[in-house]
Amino acid sequence: MPLIPKLTEKLQRHPKRVVFAEGADPRIIQAARQWVTRRMGAPILLGDRAAIKDAAAKLDINLQGIRIIEPERSEDLPLFITHLEQIRRIKGLKSAEASEALKTNGYFATMMVATGQADALVSGATLSASSALRPIFQIIPRLPDVQHASSLMVLDFDEKKVGSDGSLFLSDCGVIPDPTAEQLCDIAISTAQIARHLTGEIPRVAMLSYATKSLSNQPSLVKVRHATELARAKARALLLDIEIDGELQVDAALDLAVATVKNVTSAVGGRANVLIFPDLNSGNIAFKMVQLLGGANSFGQILTGLSKPVAEISRGASAHDVFGAAAIVATQAIDQRLLYGHA
Numbered sequence: 001m002p003l004i005p006k007l008t009e010k011l012q013r014h015p016k017r018v019v020f021a022e023g024a025d026p027r028i029i030q031a032a033r034q035w036v037t038r039r040m041g042a043p044i045l046l047g048d049r050a051a052i053k054d055a056a057a058k059l060d061i062n063l064q065g066i067r068i069i070e071p072e073r074s075e076d077l078p079l080f081i082t083h084l085e086q087i088r089r090i091k092g093l094k095s096a097e098a099s100e101a102l103k104t105n106g107y108f109a110t111m112m113v114a115t116g117q118a119d120a121l122v123s124g125a126t127l128s129a130s131s132a133l134r135p136i137f138q139i140i141p142r143l144p145d146v147q148h149a150s151s152l153m154v155l156d157f158d159e160k161k162v163g164s165d166g167s168l169f170l171s172d173c174g175v176i177p178d179p180t181a182e183q184l185c186d187i188a189i190s191t192a193q194i195a196r197h198l199t200g201e202i203p204r205v206a207m208l209s210y211a212t213k214s215l216s217n218q219p220s221l222v223k224v225r226h227a228t229e230l231a232r233a234k235a236r237a238l239l240l241d242i243e244i245d246g247e248l249q250v251d252a253a254l255d256l257a258v259a260t261v262k263n264v265t266s267a268v269g270g271r272a273n274v275l276i277f278p279d280l281n282s283g284n285i286a287f288k289m290v291q292l293l294g295g296a297n298s299f300g301q302i303l304t305g306l307s308k309p310v311a312e313i314s315r316g317a318s319a320h321d322v323f324g325a326a327a328i329v330a331t332q333a334i335d336q337r338l339l340y341g342h343a
Helices: 003-013 026-035 048-059 077-087 093-100 105-114 129-139 181-199 219-237 252-255 258-262 279-292 319-332 334-340
Strands: 016-020 040-045 067-069 118-123 150-156 167-171 206-209 243-248 274-276 295-302 310-312
Touching: 003 016, 003 181, 003 243, 003 319, 016 026, 016 105, 016 319, 026 040, 026 048, 026 167, 026 319, 040 105, 077 093, 077 105, 077 129, 105 118, 105 129, 118 129, 118 319, 129 279, 129 295, 129 310, 150 181, 150 279, 150 319, 167 181, 167 279, 181 206, 181 219, 181 274, 181 319, 206 219, 206 252, 243 252, 243 334, 252 258, 279 295, 295 319, 310 319
Parallel strands: 016 040, 016 118, 040 067, 118 310, 167 274, 206 243, 206 274
Antiparallel strands: 150 167, 150 295, 295 310
């Protein structure tokens, strides 16, 4: 079974509140309606109430069960302004500036998640990536053991038996252009932890490169080797059950026959479910090529390394993509012990 139907079942047992920053967008309204119809929790749409109702009427969508909030008229605005001032005090943010920021949907939605008034956030449907990410990175803190936030894409195949029952977790595809070995380490561990949370499987992490176990000292290969060592050490220090190997070519990571030929004997060889790319160019190109040519469903960007679950979706996302991204971040908000009976 593909990943999203599995997560839908989990959320029907443990419903969550997801806030959508661009509430008047037709794709968002369609995804929110699915959320209610499938009894997965409470969707929250931000934006002008009249505009949202008008957009829903044009789509013939019933808004019952969907909460609508207009940030400028919200009774929580004063509290959020004070909170944002405290967070950004070191940057010299003034009350008037905080007030103006929080009248925008992105800042208000992020503050709802930061203060526990929503469980997860989906943003970016009508914004550039930089505009969508700015409030998220300014307001939501990183996890205690993470120095570098990043992002992942989920590729979900209906038929192909790769990764975790057809699901692959790819990172980083949208945030850090040229990560250092230390950043790749954080990316690998954060992505693996999300993969474990969503699938219940032991993450099998492939640190990708253009060569497999090469003897070359070419700088990009050395970086991936060093990142592999750092990630293994961090996983041990945090007592995380994660299999990590590198440097590996993508065929050695996903095809058991190729892994055997190339003498990759680890549990990752041919069985990887988490793919860590050496830079943003390779990650972004790879996932878009597979999405377009390979027939995979893709969901994301899912931000990693943050203390709250957030998706920064593409402006080209469909309603199906929006729903899938929401299901992923909402499932992240479910205590893992409720999902699998262990932490």
